[in-house]
Every structure is written in structure tokens, then in C-alpha cells.
Amino acid sequence: MSNKQQNILIIGAGLCGSLLALRLGQRGYNVTVYEMRPDLRTTDISAGRSINLAFSDRGNKAMKLVGIEDKVKALCIPMNGRMIHDKEGNTFLSNYSGRDYEYINSISRGELNGLLLTEAEKHDNVTIHFNKKCNSVDFEKTTATFQDYNSKDEFIEDADCIIATDGAGSALRKSYYLSHKFLFSFSQEYLSHGYKELTFLPKEDGGYKTYKNALHIWPRSSFMLIALPNLDGSFTVTLFLSYSEGEYNFNNLTTPEIVTEFFQKEFPDALEIMPNLVDDFFENPTAALGTVKCSPWHYKGNTLLMGDSAHAIVPFYGQGMNASFEDVVEFDKVLDQNLDNWEATFEAYEKNRKKDTDAIADLAIDNFHEMKGHVANPIFQEKRKIEMALEKEFPSAYSSKYSLVTFNEDIGYREAMLKGRAQDKAILNMLTDNIMSSDDDLKDILEKVNVETEAILEDDRIAGLH
Amino acid sequence: MSNKQQNILIIGAGLCGSLLALRLGQRGYNVTVYEMRPDLRTTDISAGRSINLAFSDRGNKAMKLVGIEDKVKALCIPMNGRMIHDKEGNTFLSNYSGRDYEYINSISRGELNGLLLTEAEKHDNVTIHFNKKCNSVDFEKTTATFQDYNSKDEFIEDADCIIATDGAGSALRKSYYLSHKFLFSFSQEYLSHGYKELTFLPKEDGGYKTYKNALHIWPRSSFMLIALPNLDGSFTVTLFLSYSEGEYNFNNLTTPEIVTEFFQKEFPDALEIMPNLVDDFFENPTAALGTVKCSPWHYKGNTLLMGDSAHAIVPFYGQGMNASFEDVVEFDKVLDQNLDNWEATFEAYEKNRKKDTDAIADLAIDNFHEMKGHVANPIFQEKRKIEMALEKEFPSAYSSKYSLVTFNEDIGYREAMLKGRAQDKAILNMLTDNIMSSDDDLKDILEKVNVETEAILEDDRIAGLH
Structure with a gap:
């Protein structure tokens, strides 16, 4: 697409949408982004849902593409391996690679998203609107309907093309599914396990209560606990547990006593450093773990799904964000081909990309079983x-x-x-x-x-x- | 479930629903069935959609269970193997088995369904209503809303439990999906190919225009034609072809000339015996080929999906009807266990059965590739x-x-x-x-x-x- 005067509408300014806006801004397109949440750089948004994430080489390749590798590096905490905790509190560090220079990083979702927004807004041809929720997309007319959170007013926006980076619950994907205007293959698969986020708070001096440079795992075969470090000395801790099966499950962990008993029995060394367990447990939501696949991702040259809206995956390979960032790298490569129109561009992108996002979805489910069981x-x-x-x-x-x-x-x-x-x-x-x-x-x-x-x-x- | 005074509501009196009604009637339950179409024994219903089907041992096991094996046998035309037709019109018979007594059968959907309805209605405790379409199911209240086709009146029915055998477009499955009241895993996957039914008419003397006791295949690598015999001397012929790819596809076969050219080039020996090709081609619909999987199949002990509503598959293994009949056999086995309640019954049934219906769904897709290509x-x-x-x-x-x-x-x-x-x-x-x-x-x-x-x-x- 050599005509740079095109107006591109992006739905969603999360990690994928803000990176896409930045890259398309760099390429000279007129980019307008609508995000349903408030600006996370100035508002404290809901805790308890994936506060930090694993950032690795595929994600970094995208940061290099947009020239902010060094700024992102400053937000990273290297994790050289998995620190495995057994029931007696013994630990064992298993490196991610035999090569010293290969490691993954823990990064704050909010900090990284904020950086991408700030970088995108440096371009005059990029405009980002917050508190505007997309309700539906008319993919035949290339228009989207939004509602302003404050005024409650609805309004319609049109564009030369619309790219939806609005996550696992995508409004565009829902419009594809409900329209019955073309054959839309779609799957949503839930694991029998859900997850809940907890915390190891920092030491009083701001230090870390357990080893900083590892992804900690307490594998217990049918469930597990993990912890990733944050820059402030805390760890975000996640419990992955069945909703209804096994002696302890999310359905029966209903009192402070039983939650404490469960942790005492299964994760005694973790319990020791989380006096805040019970409060966190009952304050934070329990969320589902699902995989979404679909096809086609695009309708003609009008609309395109990208990131989690096209391929939401479970978190067990630490690749969710990296895969979405890689989407932008791959899309950018197709733009370099200067195909005739958006339809050819979207088609070439999906043809090249979908086999890989299908693969990481399957790998992430494999790794669920590996992490909770096989590592032991x-x-x-x-x-x-x-x-x-x-x-x-x-x-x-x-x-x-x-x-x-x-x-x-x-x-x-x-x-x-x-x-x-x-x-x-x-x-x-x-x-x-x-x-x-x-x-x-x-x-x-x-x-x-x-x-x-x-x-x-x-x-x-x-x-x-x- | 030993209490036989239970009222069971079945949605859909197709092949699976009518067999289920018969079996549950035999077991003494009070069974009420609602079917959206008119009674096919007294009304001529739409042609052009799977007029005949492959019937084999799993289906026959169900017929034995309900004691109508001999009556069904009278409707069957044995097909001992695949008769493969090359582009020059040469044929080659490839048996389905090295054992003479193993073969599949061609059977009329309408005749078989009619037989099952008649057998079911012989039981005083079974009532079947036609022309009543299910619009939705309230699975928490165990009620279903129906609309009468003639009077247009809506009415609500309740029961001790509801079993939906309402096919690939199931109203109950839609209610599960849209409710967001529990985690419902669901997939619909379309092939890039669609299908269209055509006909070899009988000879003037009522005989068959090609070899009767085979499933005929014209495999052409990226598409194929097949034909199954009917008792009246005709064959139902099905073209499987991509919607949009290849030199000839459903999107570009738009004139009598191009359809005839395509058949002349690819299926000359078939064209010779189908002077009615062009009329059939433009009168009959082109339909999609999809696979549906989902889980859970049941909501507590209130509602259950069975047959295509739970697991629609593509037709390439000739197992769609057989799998649905086998559902009834497997459900019957669970009933024999006399579990405490419907919830335990439905749960045991799904746990035992789903791995097998997932497998036949995947096998049917494998066979699509085998039939159109590998056989050659x-x-x-x-x-x-x-x-x-x-x-x-x-x-x-x-x-x-x-x-x-x-x-x-x-x-x-x-x-x-x-x-x-x-x-x-x-x-x-x-x-x-x-x-x-x-x-x-x-x-x-x-x-x-x-x-x-x-x-x-x-x-x-x-x-x-x-």
C-alpha cells in the first residue's frame, strides 16, 4: 500500500494496538485509535489481571523495528530460568537455555503499554482517543460504532480500513461471527483450570523476598503456582487451579481457613512470604483460561483482526504478548511488498501468519501440562x-x-x-x-x-x- | 435413572431424535418430541440435501438394540467398495475390506427416518409433534420455547429433562453459547469446499445406469464427485468443490456452458449418464461443509446435546448418522448403570463418549484428503x-x-x-x-x-x- 494518505482506524490501544499505531504512524499513514479504557498513563486501572508479562526475543524484534529497544530494556527484569519449588521448600534452578545470553524478562504491562502510547503520540498523524468503547463493526461499510463512556453518546466512525486489536473479546470478531454473511470458522476452548493473581510484597527495604532473576514455579501436577518479579521489589504470583476437580479447587476454596490450609500444605515456603494471601485471594477475581482461533481474519480489504482478537492463547509459553508484537512485524513485512490494495495485503498477511499463531496456541497448551507436571x-x-x-x-x-x-x-x-x-x-x-x-x-x-x-x-x- | 415416570422432552425428530424417542419409549419413559418440519412420511420434503447416507455396523448395532435390524436391512443397498473413475472413464473397484462380509450400505434418509418415527409412535408413552420449531431453551428452568409453523403461536414446554437432537444448528447449543452462564468451549470449522447434490436418473426400465453395488468416486485431487445408489434405480451424486480456488469452482461455475465444460473435461463418463446435469446444478443449493465440537454437552441434569447438535462432522467417512446412532447405544449403556440422577447420567455419558466423537470428526477430515487425492x-x-x-x-x-x-x-x-x-x-x-x-x-x-x-x-x- 504505497498511498500513505490512507485513514486507518485501530480499535483498541492495548499492547498490540499501540505498537501497530506507532508503526503505521512511522510509515506515514493517518492513524486514529479508539480505546475503551481510560489512559493508563494517568489513571490507575484494575489490578489482579496480568500485571506483568514475559517479554522475549520475538517481542524485542518488534521493539527494534520501531526503535525503542533501549527504552524497553530499562523496564525489563531478566529471568534466567525456572526456579522450581518442591513441597518441602527446596528449590532448584533450571535455566531456560544453555547459552548465557538467552533469557526471558519480566515486564510491567502498564509501563510497556504507556511507553508505546507515548511513542505513538509523538507522530502528528496518530491520534488516540480513550474511554470510547466499540460496540460493533459494519465490515461491509467499513464503519465502527463507538460509545463514549462519559457522555454515553454513540457515534459512528469510518475509515479506509479498520484493524481490530481489541483483544480476546473483540467486537469485530463478534460482528463476523454473528453476521452469517460468510463462512467464519471459529473456536473458543477453555481449560478446566482458571487463574487468580496474588502478590509477594517487597521487603520493607524495597528488596525482593525471594530470588529476583527467575520465574518461580511450584509444580503440583494437577495445579501450580508461579511468580514473576516486578521492578518495585514485589512479585506477581499466579495460582492456576481447576474450578471443580481435585481436593482443593476454586469452587471449594471459599473461606480464609481453607485457603490458608491449602497453601500451608502445598506451598509452605510461598505462604511464609505472603501474609497478604487471604486478602488478595478474596479481593482478586478468578479468571478463565481460553484459546481463540478463527479464520478468515479479514473481510475483503475493509477490516482485519490482529493480536489477541485473532488468536488469544493461554499464558503458559510466555508468548501471548510476543506473538501479538510479532504480528506487527509480519504485517510490516507485507506492507513492504507494496501490494495493490488492502485486500491483497490482508490476505497475504493471514496466509503467512496464521499457521504460526495456530502453532503457538497449541504449544502454549502443551506447556501447561509440562509446567505443572513434567518439570518434576x-x-x-x-x-x-x-x-x-x-x-x-x-x-x-x-x-x-x-x-x-x-x-x-x-x-x-x-x-x-x-x-x-x-x-x-x-x-x-x-x-x-x-x-x-x-x-x-x-x-x-x-x-x-x-x-x-x-x-x-x-x-x-x-x-x-x- | 430407575424412576420411569420421568417426562423427557426431545427437540428434533431427525434420525437421532427419532431413534432416541424409540429407545426411551421402550425403556418406559414418558417421551414428547417436537420437530420443526412436517411429518416426512406424509409430506415430500426438500430434495437436494443428503438424500441417501452410508449405513454401517455402528448404526446397525443401534438397530439391533431397538429390534428393527431386519426392517432396516430391507432398505439397504450394499456397497462392497469404492469404484474409482479416472478421467478417461476407466474404472477400478477397491473393496472396503478383504473380508467378504464387510461392506457398507446406501440407505434413504427419508425411509429410515420414517421407519424410526413409526416404530417410536407404536409406544403409547411416546408422542411426536410436527411443525413446531424450537426457538430457545432456558436450561436453568428446563423449559423450551416453540413456535407452531401454522398458527405462529409461541408456547413453552417443561420437562424433567430436555435432550436436544436438533442438528448442527441446534437451538440448545446456541442457548449455551449465548448465555455466558458457564464456560462453554465451542468450535465451528468450515472446509474451503462446499457440496452440491446431483442425480443419475434410473434407466427407462428402472435399472441402474452404472454399477449398483459400489460407492462411485471420481477423485481429482483438489475436488471430487461421488455417487451412491438408491432403491429406485437412481444415484444421488455429490460434487465436492472449492468455493473460490482452482480453475473451476462454485463461484465461477455460473453458466450452463461452463458447468458442462467442467464435467466434460473432468467427469466425461458421468456426464454421459446425466443429461439432467444443468437443471440439477442450478436448481439445487450449494451447501457448506463444517465440523462442530463443543463441551460441556449438558447443563447439570437439565439439558443434554446429542447427535449432530453436539458433534456435527463432515461426510467423508460415511459415519455421521452411524455416530449419532451410536450415541443412543452409549447413552443406553449409561442408563443401564442406574446412576442417581440425570446430572450423573449426562456427565458419565459425555465423559465416555466425547473422546470418540472428537476422533470421528478428525478422521472424517482426514478422509476428505484421502478420498479426493490419496486413493489415486x-x-x-x-x-x-x-x-x-x-x-x-x-x-x-x-x-x-x-x-x-x-x-x-x-x-x-x-x-x-x-x-x-x-x-x-x-x-x-x-x-x-x-x-x-x-x-x-x-x-x-x-x-x-x-x-x-x-x-x-x-x-x-x-x-x-x-
């Missing part, structure tokens, strides 16, 4: 040990599935998934069949893993599995 | 040849995936899928790697296939893939 399973631990050693010894020749997904931003999620799953299967099977052991020579191990991985991929190709 | 692929043909020989030589020791799914009604769809896919992978890989050939001794082949299949299943289990 001996054979998975032995696999992990081998992979760390391979990455350390052969940094340019081997990357685990986690590394392919998280630190290899030039490989798509789908390719990372196929290769990573085949590697996992190769290693687990060779360990089980005693064809290989973690005591073997590392060079032999690498050779065996590569040969077996390629054989698995080839067998699947012949059987037409991918 | 040399390595798939060699696999098929080997499997037919194994089934013939070792009738009790080997069953192909098709046979496990179609003729082994005591194995669940999920188990059939896992074993069948592993067998396919084993054979295709050993053929490609020249570890095995169709000229080998059959006993050696069986041994190799069994060992490799078990190794594949075991590798997947270790890797946590199922």
Missing part, C-alpha cells in the same frame, strides 16, 4: 539436562524446543513446533529405550539426536501428517 | 493392496483403519483412530524405506506391520502425545 518428572529432567549441555557445548548447532520458540525469532512458531516436538520425542524415546544416556559423550548424543529427529520428521512427512 | 496415489494404493491381502489371509488378526472405524463397532472411534493411524504410518514408511514390499510373504508383512505399529504407539506414549 525424572525422564523430562534428564532430557532437559542433556539439552542444556548440548546448548552449552554446541551453541550454534543445537536449540531445544523452548529455545526455538523463545529465542529464535527468525524461525516461525510452526517450524519451531515441528522441529522441537520431534527433538523431544527423539530424546525421550532414546532415553527410555536405553539407546542413549546423559553420561554419553556429548558429540555422540548430538549426532544421535539429529539423526533420530530427522527420521521422525521424515516418517511424519511420508505418512502425510504435516 | 501409487504408494497409498500399494498400502491398500497389502491391507486387503492381510484382511483376506488373516481375517481375525488384521483390520485396516477403515475397517476398525467402519466394521468394528465394539472398538471406540478414538482407539480405532490411534491404532489405524499408527498402522498407516508403519506401512507407508516401510514401503518408502524399502523395508517391505507387497510381493513379500504375507506372514512376514503382518509380523513387520504389527511390530512397527506397536513401536509407533509406544514412542507416542513416551513422548506424551496421547
Whole structure:
């Protein structure tokens, strides 16, 4: 799209929408953004819902694209690995990579979103309106209806094209679904588990009550607790637990006594540093964990879904924000192709991108099971040990599935998934069949893993599995 | 549920609803059924939409359960295999099984549905109302709102429980989805292909214009034509074709000339026996092909989805009706357990059943690709040849995936899928790697296939893939 005088309307100024506004502003488009919430830079908005997030290489690639890598870095707390806590309070640090320079970061959603808004607004051709909720989109007319939170007035806006970055509950996606004007494939899948956010408060001197540079996990097989550090010395703690199954679940954790008993039994070392547990537990909401997929993302050249509105995922790979930021990078690449019109642009973008967002959605669900259970399973631990050693010894020749997904931003999620799953299967099977052991020579191990991985991929190709 | 004085309301008197009414009537419940269409035994209803269907062992198991196996047999036309037609009009018969007594049947939807209605109505405790459309279900109050087609009056019915067998567009499922009262996982996935029904008329003497006892296929890789026989000498012919892709598609087949050109080029031997092609093509609708999955199927003990309303699938495994009939068999088994209440009954039924209906949904999509392409692929043909020989030589020791799914009604769809896919992978890989050939001794082949299949299943289990 070489005509830069186009008016683009963006619905939603969350992480994806504000980054998109910034990038399209840089490219010279006239960009208008409507956000339903107040400006988070000047208003304190609701706590208890994903206060911090994991930020890694795919997200950083987008920050490089818009030139704010250094500003974002200042907001980051590196997490080098998973710190696993057992029931006796013993801890064990499992690095995310055998390469020292590969780690993920904890970042404040609010701070990062605020930075993106400020950067976007530096462009005269970008305007952001707050407190304006989108109620519906007429995708045939390329208009959207908004309501002002204060005046309650409804108004209609039109544009050359509308991009909805309005999250998992997207108004545009709902308009696609309810219209029955074209075949719209759609899925929403909930896990049987929900989540609740809690807190480790900072020490009185502002320090951290537990090790700062890790993502802490208390894996308990059918449920888990995790904690990510914040810059102010606190940790945001999240309990993932079934709504209705097991001895303790969200439906039966109804009194301070039973909540305390549950934590005393399962997470004693965490309980020790969270005197505020009961207050947090009953003040903060319990939220659902869902995956949304759909297709098509666009209606002709009029409207497009991007970010969570097109592909909401569960948080267990720490890739939700990174995937949405990568959407903007991929969309930007298609814009570089200068296709004839928005329809060709949207079509090329979805064709290239959807396979990868489908893959990260599936990987995130896999990782739910890995995090709550497998990290404590001996054979998975032995696999992990081998992979760390391979990455350390052969940094340019081997990357685990986690590394392919998280630190290899030039490989798509789908390719990372196929290769990573085949590697996992190769290693687990060779360990089980005693064809290989973690005591073997590392060079032999690498050779065996590569040969077996390629054989698995080839067998699947012949059987037409991918 | 031992209290037989319960009032059960069934929404929809299609194949599943009428069988369910019959079975629950036999068990002594008070059953009331509401159907939106007129009584198909006395009214000629719309043609052009799945006039005949594939009926096989899982469906027959249900007919045995209700004691009407012989009456149904009289409506069946055996189809022993696929008759494949190439572009030059050459044909090749590929049997469905190496065992002579394993075949599928073509059956008239209307005749079978009529039989089930008549059998159900023989029970004084079963009442069926026609021309009453369900508009919505209040699953908290266990009431449903209906509208009479003639008087247009709306009325509300209540019951001890409501079972919705109202098909892919289910009113109850819509009420679940729109209520937001519980977490409802839901997916609708459309294929890029649609379908249109056409006809080979009978010969003037009432005979069949092509071989009667086969399911005819014209596989053309990205599209296909199929034909199933009817008792009156006609065949119902179905074209499966992309809406928008390829040289010819539903969007561009807009004139008699281009439709005739397409058939002349791709299906010349079919065109020869369908002088009525152009009329059928422009009179009959083009319909979409979709898969629906959802969960939960029930709300407490109040309401339950069954049949297509819970799991609509694409037609390529010929299992849509058979799966819905099997639902009734499985539900009947749970009733035999005499659980405490409807909630426990519905929960046990879904827990046992959903894994199998998910599996047949996925298998049906696999078979779409197999039917339009693989049946014409040399390595798939060699696999098929080997499997037919194994089934013939070792009738009790080997069953192909098709046979496990179609003729082994005591194995669940999920188990059939896992074993069948592993067998396919084993054979295709050993053929490609020249570890095995169709000229080998059959006993050696069986041994190799069994060992490799078990190794594949075991590798997947270790890797946590199922």
C-alpha cells in the first residue's frame, strides 16, 4: 500500500494496538485509535489481571523495528530460568537455555503499554482517543460504532480500513461471527483450570523476598503456582487451579481457613512470604483460561483482526504478548511488498501468519501440562539436562524446543513446533529405550539426536501428517 | 435413572431424535418430541440435501438394540467398495475390506427416518409433534420455547429433562453459547469446499445406469464427485468443490456452458449418464461443509446435546448418522448403570463418549484428503493392496483403519483412530524405506506391520502425545 494518505482506524490501544499505531504512524499513514479504557498513563486501572508479562526475543524484534529497544530494556527484569519449588521448600534452578545470553524478562504491562502510547503520540498523524468503547463493526461499510463512556453518546466512525486489536473479546470478531454473511470458522476452548493473581510484597527495604532473576514455579501436577518479579521489589504470583476437580479447587476454596490450609500444605515456603494471601485471594477475581482461533481474519480489504482478537492463547509459553508484537512485524513485512490494495495485503498477511499463531496456541497448551507436571518428572529432567549441555557445548548447532520458540525469532512458531516436538520425542524415546544416556559423550548424543529427529520428521512427512 | 415416570422432552425428530424417542419409549419413559418440519412420511420434503447416507455396523448395532435390524436391512443397498473413475472413464473397484462380509450400505434418509418415527409412535408413552420449531431453551428452568409453523403461536414446554437432537444448528447449543452462564468451549470449522447434490436418473426400465453395488468416486485431487445408489434405480451424486480456488469452482461455475465444460473435461463418463446435469446444478443449493465440537454437552441434569447438535462432522467417512446412532447405544449403556440422577447420567455419558466423537470428526477430515487425492496415489494404493491381502489371509488378526472405524463397532472411534493411524504410518514408511514390499510373504508383512505399529504407539506414549 504505497498511498500513505490512507485513514486507518485501530480499535483498541492495548499492547498490540499501540505498537501497530506507532508503526503505521512511522510509515506515514493517518492513524486514529479508539480505546475503551481510560489512559493508563494517568489513571490507575484494575489490578489482579496480568500485571506483568514475559517479554522475549520475538517481542524485542518488534521493539527494534520501531526503535525503542533501549527504552524497553530499562523496564525489563531478566529471568534466567525456572526456579522450581518442591513441597518441602527446596528449590532448584533450571535455566531456560544453555547459552548465557538467552533469557526471558519480566515486564510491567502498564509501563510497556504507556511507553508505546507515548511513542505513538509523538507522530502528528496518530491520534488516540480513550474511554470510547466499540460496540460493533459494519465490515461491509467499513464503519465502527463507538460509545463514549462519559457522555454515553454513540457515534459512528469510518475509515479506509479498520484493524481490530481489541483483544480476546473483540467486537469485530463478534460482528463476523454473528453476521452469517460468510463462512467464519471459529473456536473458543477453555481449560478446566482458571487463574487468580496474588502478590509477594517487597521487603520493607524495597528488596525482593525471594530470588529476583527467575520465574518461580511450584509444580503440583494437577495445579501450580508461579511468580514473576516486578521492578518495585514485589512479585506477581499466579495460582492456576481447576474450578471443580481435585481436593482443593476454586469452587471449594471459599473461606480464609481453607485457603490458608491449602497453601500451608502445598506451598509452605510461598505462604511464609505472603501474609497478604487471604486478602488478595478474596479481593482478586478468578479468571478463565481460553484459546481463540478463527479464520478468515479479514473481510475483503475493509477490516482485519490482529493480536489477541485473532488468536488469544493461554499464558503458559510466555508468548501471548510476543506473538501479538510479532504480528506487527509480519504485517510490516507485507506492507513492504507494496501490494495493490488492502485486500491483497490482508490476505497475504493471514496466509503467512496464521499457521504460526495456530502453532503457538497449541504449544502454549502443551506447556501447561509440562509446567505443572513434567518439570518434576525424572525422564523430562534428564532430557532437559542433556539439552542444556548440548546448548552449552554446541551453541550454534543445537536449540531445544523452548529455545526455538523463545529465542529464535527468525524461525516461525510452526517450524519451531515441528522441529522441537520431534527433538523431544527423539530424546525421550532414546532415553527410555536405553539407546542413549546423559553420561554419553556429548558429540555422540548430538549426532544421535539429529539423526533420530530427522527420521521422525521424515516418517511424519511420508505418512502425510504435516 | 430407575424412576420411569420421568417426562423427557426431545427437540428434533431427525434420525437421532427419532431413534432416541424409540429407545426411551421402550425403556418406559414418558417421551414428547417436537420437530420443526412436517411429518416426512406424509409430506415430500426438500430434495437436494443428503438424500441417501452410508449405513454401517455402528448404526446397525443401534438397530439391533431397538429390534428393527431386519426392517432396516430391507432398505439397504450394499456397497462392497469404492469404484474409482479416472478421467478417461476407466474404472477400478477397491473393496472396503478383504473380508467378504464387510461392506457398507446406501440407505434413504427419508425411509429410515420414517421407519424410526413409526416404530417410536407404536409406544403409547411416546408422542411426536410436527411443525413446531424450537426457538430457545432456558436450561436453568428446563423449559423450551416453540413456535407452531401454522398458527405462529409461541408456547413453552417443561420437562424433567430436555435432550436436544436438533442438528448442527441446534437451538440448545446456541442457548449455551449465548448465555455466558458457564464456560462453554465451542468450535465451528468450515472446509474451503462446499457440496452440491446431483442425480443419475434410473434407466427407462428402472435399472441402474452404472454399477449398483459400489460407492462411485471420481477423485481429482483438489475436488471430487461421488455417487451412491438408491432403491429406485437412481444415484444421488455429490460434487465436492472449492468455493473460490482452482480453475473451476462454485463461484465461477455460473453458466450452463461452463458447468458442462467442467464435467466434460473432468467427469466425461458421468456426464454421459446425466443429461439432467444443468437443471440439477442450478436448481439445487450449494451447501457448506463444517465440523462442530463443543463441551460441556449438558447443563447439570437439565439439558443434554446429542447427535449432530453436539458433534456435527463432515461426510467423508460415511459415519455421521452411524455416530449419532451410536450415541443412543452409549447413552443406553449409561442408563443401564442406574446412576442417581440425570446430572450423573449426562456427565458419565459425555465423559465416555466425547473422546470418540472428537476422533470421528478428525478422521472424517482426514478422509476428505484421502478420498479426493490419496486413493489415486501409487504408494497409498500399494498400502491398500497389502491391507486387503492381510484382511483376506488373516481375517481375525488384521483390520485396516477403515475397517476398525467402519466394521468394528465394539472398538471406540478414538482407539480405532490411534491404532489405524499408527498402522498407516508403519506401512507407508516401510514401503518408502524399502523395508517391505507387497510381493513379500504375507506372514512376514503382518509380523513387520504389527511390530512397527506397536513401536509407533509406544514412542507416542513416551513422548506424551496421547
